[in-house]
Amino acid sequence: MKPTLIIGGGVIGLFSAYFLQKEGIEVQVIDQGDMLVNCSTGNAGMIVPSHIIPLAAPGMISKGISWMFSSKSPFYIHPRVDAKLIKWCYQFYKAANPTHVQRSVPILKNLSLLSKALYQEFRDEHPESAIGLQEKGLMMIYQTEAVEKEEIEFARLANANGLQADVLNADDIRTFEPNLEVKARGAVRFPGDAHLDPGKLYGFLKSYLEDKGVKFLPNTKVMGFEKKGEKVNAAITDAGKIDVDKVILCGGSWSGELASLLGFNLPMMGGKGYSFLQENKPEIKQSSILTEMKVAVSPYGRQIRFGGTMEIAGTNQKINLNRVKGIFEAINRYYPDFEAKFPQETEIWKGLRPCSPDGLPYIGFAPGYSNLLVNSGHSMMGISLAPASGKIISELHQQKDTALELKGFEVDRYM
């Protein structure tokens, strides 16, 4: 039997493998990296049904332009002459309009809610997994009047779409964060959000799948394909040829390059971000986003992870310490008593979020192919959306009806 080959062993590839192997399908996962550290291991681990607005939204253009002039800002596009980048920016600009946001809200919400339910199922099915799923909500903390206005507007939109969002004043914040001062004008809290430890999730999924017979091929790069008609027959790797029954492309920020090898257009840019762990002292309890600085705060008891910044970087993985400083300085700006220590360079984790120009993932069959599926482009929400996307991919693989409608996530929308 020829296997279904999953290209890309990030969280999206692993959850695709998880749902496929459950159906008895023979799966192999190939990755050019070591499958120990990647974009899926050190992120903030937030599961965010509240995030119903895609990155490509009207306010992002003006904010993006003002942030371009600060080396510590939360969003940055390094200006350079690169045809792919220029095209991606134009597509982003075109997508950042109210109609796109309106269309995206219900489909992102449904995908997110399905994912959260699947995480709860996953935790109950695998109590041994210790993925650290904490259903304690998410607090969007703000300090300025301008951001307060935006967040309250966003809370109204969430409420109108059936998601609970509570507006808190500084006193209310104290009940969620009793151990230290939070310098804030207020916050919006989404009690339906959650967070987990992405490294533990990744480690568990890998060893579970290995036990179930899924074969992993780390440090092996897919360089090309053998195709006939509307079928991919084999993947050509730097370690030889692999005959395949079906292929699932989960290449994260490199998915656009893989699509080019297969002859179709899949615009994608890496959105580089960083995180680091600290001793959690005094203990921060609530998972939060420091909204003006877009810094994510994920507490895990005695440790805590701070992460953020989005630099549209292609696939360049170099660490820019100025941007890490931007994250670090946010800590005491919001939590003046927290004992923050600037991390050593070796303690800084980096990752490339796979960003499509319209902020929506690509989920479905690739144009012109009957045995090639794409599951990629989850941007800031790969952890959040991975189980639902993986389940849908397994349904498509088996020609079953999908749990959700896929309009908006079409793979050929930039053809």
Ligand SMILES: Cc1cc2nc3c(=O)[nH]c(=O)nc-3n(C[C@H](O)[C@H](O)[C@H](O)COP(=O)(O)OP(=O)(O)OC[C@H]3O[C@@H](n4cnc5c(N)ncnc54)[C@H](O)[C@@H]3O)c2cc1C
């Ligand atoms: C700072 C930061 C914080 C974040 N916080 C959150 C959060 O709180 N919640 C959330 O939901 N998401 C978050 N994210 C986003 C999340 O990490 C990503 O969306 C997710 O990890 C993407 O997973 P992926 O599997 O698509 O990509 P990846 O994890 O990048 O995996 C893709 C894999 O494909 C492999 N590959 C590519 N090309 C080839 C090839 N030719 N041959 C073989 N292998 C190949 C790569 O080596 C790579 O390992 C955050 C990201 C960052 C950077």
